[in-house]
Amino acid sequence: MRTEVLVVGAGPTGLFLAGLLATRGVEVVVLEQRSRPAEHSRAIGLHPPALHALEGLGMAEAAVAEGVRVRRGVGYGDGAGPGSLLGELSLDRVDARFPFVLTLPQVCTEQLLAARLEELAPGTVRRGREVTGLRQSAAGATVVARAGEAEEQWEARVVIGADGTRSRVRELAGVGSTARDWGDHYLMGDFDDPDGEPGAHIHLHRDGVVERFPLPGGRRRWVVHTGRERVPERAGELAGRAFERIGLAPEPDTATMLSAFTVQRRLAGRMVSGRTVLAGDAAHGISPIGGQGMTLGWLDALALAPLLQDLVQGGPGRPGRLSADDRPGGRLEDHPGFARFDARRRRAARIAARQAEVNMLLGRPMPSAACRVRDATVRTALAAGARNRLARLYTMGWAGRS
Ligand SMILES: Cc1cc2nc3c(=O)[nH]c(=O)nc-3n(C[C@H](O)[C@H](O)[C@H](O)COP(=O)(O)OP(=O)(O)OC[C@H]3O[C@@H](n4cnc5c(N)ncnc54)[C@H](O)[C@@H]3O)c2cc1C
Numbered sequence: 001m002r003t004e005v006l007v008v009g010a011g012p013t014g015l016f017l018a019g020l021l022a023t024r025g026v027e028v029v030v031l032e033q034r035s036r037p038a039e040h041s042r043a044i045g046l047h048p049p050a051l052h053a054l055e056g057l058g059m060a061e062a063a064v065a066e067g068v069r070v071r072r073g074v075g076y077g078d079g080a081g082p083g084s085l086l087g088e089l090s091l092d093r094v095d096a097r098f099p100f101v102l103t104l105p106q107v108c109t110e111q112l113l114a115a116r117l118e119e120l121a122p123g124t125v126r127r128g129r130e131v132t133g134l135r136q137s138a139a140g141a142t143v144v145a146r147a148g149e150a151e152e153q154w155e156a157r158v159v160i161g162a163d164g165t166r167s168r169v170r171e172l173a174g175v176g177s178t179a180r181d182w183g184d185h186y187l188m189g190d191f192d193d194p195d196g197e198p199g200a201h202i203h204l205h206r207d208g209v210v211e212r213f214p215l216p217g218g219r220r221r222w223v224v225h226t227g228r229e230r231v232p233e234r235a236g237e238l239a240g241r242a243f244e245r246i247g248l249a250p251e252p253d254t255a256t257m258l259s260a261f262t263v264q265r266r267l268a269g270r271m272v273s274g275r276t277v278l279a280g281d282a283a284h285g286i287s288p289i290g291g292q293g294m295t296l297g298w299l300d301a302l303a304l305a306p307l308l309q310d311l312v313q314g315g316p317g318r319p320g321r322l323s324a325d326d327r328p329g330g331r332l333e334d335h336p337g338f339a340r341f342d343a344r345r346r347r348a349a350r351i352a353a354r355q356a357e358v359n360m361l362l363g364r365p366m367p368s369a370a371c372r373v374r375d376a377t378v379r380t381a382l383a384a385g386a387r388n389r390l391a392r393l394y395t396m397g398w399a400g401r402s
Pocket of ligand 1: 008009010011012013014031032033034042043044045046106129130131132162163164165167168169188259261279280281282288290291292293294295296297
């Protein structure tokens with residue numbers, strides 16, 4: 001079987017990139033190992049650059065209609081009750097068109113993306129196909145996929161590894177990666193939220209951070225730092241720890257999702273290698289704290305789509321193929337456009353990873369003396385003129401320039 005661009009992985013990155021390629025008239029197929037879409041609501045935060053990216057597929061309005069617009073973040077220090085309030089961050093000035101962070105569970109975002117892709121190019125996503133082999137040549141690549149008992153072979157001019165942090169494509173392409181395990185554990189869950197208050201609340205307690213974010217449908221995401229300990233995935237465990245720290249807790253019986261996770265950073269040594277390009281978590285798995293992963297993947301896709309179009313259809317004013325095809329070996333990293341993509345997108349990932357790690361360090365358990373210093377610093381930052389810059393930083397305002 002043949003296609004121009006073969007995307008491995010129908011997560012948010014793969015679906016979004018395939019949608020962009022379809023709008024550009026580029027033939028694309030997506031192979032996904034799962035036979036059904038995932039049901040786990042991992043990412044909930046869509047920053048303004050993500051919403052601008054969705055506009056490219058004509059989807060921003062639909063997403064905004066389904067999500068909750070978070071226009072302010074409220075920070076609390078050690079302790080409980082109103083006395084722990086450190087200050088507030090308004091998002092009113094972070095973006096002219098989208099002055100908010102949208103919360104929408106990843107399952108809903110993926111559903112919207114899949115439906116849009118199906119409209120643009122029906123049958124693009126082939127489910128139940130696990131990619132197990134990859135062979136590259138000067139003109140393209142051959143991919144082997146297991147489909148139940150059968151095996152399929154796909155020929156493509158370029159293969160995109162959008163297959164997540166444990167990327168098989170990255171491994172098959174021989175691309176190394178560096179990993180750092182921070183050993184910080186969290187318990188996360190989605191619960192009923194009778195208040196329905198649309199602010200994001202971050203409690204920097206001495207026993208570890210408690211975070212509360214509004215979700216559509218009168219729900220709220222709770223995240224609790226559990227120190228170096230991986231605790232059982234139980235709603236009562238999460239609610240008990242939250243209550244001990246801040247005197248507030250979700251109703252355990254209303255949990256629809258629970259997950260214990262640990263923070264890891266994994267960055268690929270290269271995003272472009274031969275006829276393979278990595279995108280999204282396959283290229284850069286960063287800490288979920290701060291919620292930047294999905295936005296990063298979409299920005300990879302936005303930068304990559306025009307390069308792939310040029311590769312397949314010929315560059316602007318040039319009827320032939322992109323010059324990478326004329327070079328010995330056909331390696332995409334030899335082409336200036338792909339080389340620039342590689343450098344810029346890995347730089348953006350490093351910035352996001354560092355920011356996520358600062359967030360994580362601020363929310364770690366710490367002795368009360370250290371808490372007092374941290375709280376005073378955060379209170380000053382939230383009160384000072386730097387507030388708008390901070391708001392832009394936390395909503396990935398830097399991402400459009402990197
Ligand atoms: C707890 C948690 C909370 C998070 N919160 C946020 C947030 O609020 N905001 C945010 O932006 N990000 C958040 N993230 C990160 C976000 O979920 C990821 O960045 C995002 O899912 C990455 O998308 P992706 O498409 O690159 O990879 P994935 O979502 O991992 O998708 C990869 C796809 O590839 C498929 N696949 C894998 N191997 C193969 C194979 N060999 N053959 C075929 N298919 C294959 C998988 O089945 C999967 O469908 C969070 C992550 C976690 C864990």
